[in-house]
Amino acid sequence: MYAPPIHRLITELGKLPGVGARTAQRLALHILRASPQDAAALAESIREVKERIGLCEVCFNFADGPRCRICADERRDAGVICVVEEAGDVIPVERTHEFQGRYHVLGGALSPIDGVDPDDLKIAELYRRVSDPGEPVREVVLATNSTTTGEATALHIADTLRERSPDVVVTRLASGLPVGGDLEYADEVTLGKAFAGRRRL
Amino acid sequence: MYAPPIHRLITELGKLPGVGARTAQRLALHILRASPQDAAALAESIREVKERIGLCEVCFNFADGPRCRICADERRDAGVICVVEEAGDVIPVERTHEFQGRYHVLGGALSPIDGVDPDDLKIAELYRRVSDPGEPVREVVLATNSTTTGEATALHIADTLRERSPDVVVTRLASGLPVGGDLEYADEVTLGKAFAGRRRL
Numbered sequence: 001m002y003a004p005p006i007h008r009l010i011t012e013l014g015k016l017p018g019v020g021a022r023t024a025q026r027l028a029l030h031i032l033r034a035s036p037q038d039a040a041a042l043a044e045s046i047r048e049v050k051e052r053i054g055l056c057e058v059c060f061n062f063a064d065g066p067r068c069r070i071c072a073d074e075r076r077d078a079g080v081i082c083v084v085e086e087a088g089d090v091i092p093v094e095r096t097h098e099f100q101g102r103y104h105v106l107g108g109a110l111s112p113i114d115g116v117d118p119d120d121l122k123i124a125e126l127y128r129r130v131s132d133p134g135e136p137v138r139e140v141v142l143a144t145n146s147t148t149t150g151e152a153t154a155l156h157i158a159d160t161l162r163e164r165s166p167d168v169v170v171t172r173l174a175s176g177l178p179v180g181g182d183l184e185y186a187d188e189v190t191l192g193k194a195f196a197g198r199r200r201l
Numbered sequence: 202m203y204a205p206p207i208h209r210l211i212t213e214l215g216k217l218p219g220v221g222a223r224t225a226q227r228l229a230l231h232i233l234r235a236s237p238q239d240a241a242a243l244a245e246s247i248r249e250v251k252e253r254i255g256l257c258e259v260c261f262n263f264a265d266g267p268r269c270r271i272c273a274d275e276r277r278d279a280g281v282i283c284v285v286e287e288a289g290d291v292i293p294v295e296r297t298h299e300f301q302g303r304y305h306v307l308g309g310a311l312s313p314i315d316g317v318d319p320d321d322l323k324i325a326e327l328y329r330r331v332s333d334p335g336e337p338v339r340e341v342v343l344a345t346n347s348t349t350t351g352e353a354t355a356l357h358i359a360d361t362l363r364e365r366s367p368d369v370v371v372t373r374l375a376s377g378l379p380v381g382g383d384l385e386y387a388d389e390v391t392l393g394k395a396f397a398g399r400r401r402l
Contacts, residue, residue, distance in 0.1 A: 003265035
């Protein structure tokens, strides 16, 4: 029904997450109607991001040089490392403005069912960073997702660190009711964790 | 917070319709994680569509040559022209498989408030097609949107055609309840049109 170039564009757009057939068509029609400059800017930005963005050699976050902007920032506290699953998880933590340390991106979570072993993640690299005498680490904050695989990954790393680097404090993000969350609508697991983690006021 | 190439990609993606800041970020992270081949294919399809797709010299639909596939198809009835606002409107009509004629894409709808006059649309080109003795037109189906501007455009063209080409039948798509539509939830204008257009069974 469509000319081949339009069909190809719809197919490629449809591979994006959350973009179904209808949305891909709508986006393609928009691009067809857009100015040549705008379309070229979009295509160029895709190319550029793949060409210029790699992984930080220290923490495996996205970086436009050998090191990411956080690892290159001398003002960030190298003594605290926040461990996240994906590079995309760095931004939500940064947005809280609560964390002044550095990051370590694992590249996923342990999942024996899916065949994801510690060797598939940047876990050995984390241990190396923590035990590096040149980069004295005081605390490792495990900020993997609050899912089965995220919890398993956090426990695995915590166990190993306790053994290998007993002086380093290992912490985990708190689980509990989301802010603004209604008790009535909370699932029992979340509510249970909120109880277990209750704090004296 | 993001490296400049990532920031540029998010900005460009955010210009797409229905793509807000969050979605643009999610799409950008997906592209960052995607294989270089997939990202290159997307960028290339955007470039290609702008390079190779133009407008049909007859009906102003999208075309990958001088004429669109429908105008180039000898089996399509040149005696019936379906007039639509945008090239994107051709596909929904094609999907009905109800229409075997050709199209004419106006490139918008008349809207004096927005400064869109008949000269800004391909209306003169439509009159020329209809009065062309080499392409004998029997019927013009006005399939502009069922909106104020779409209705105004249909009425304007109908008036002019009645005067200039009195032998040509001018029709308008029916207005009424959408199939599967509940009377209870129909707005009164749609319901009024459904009444006015009621048919003997």
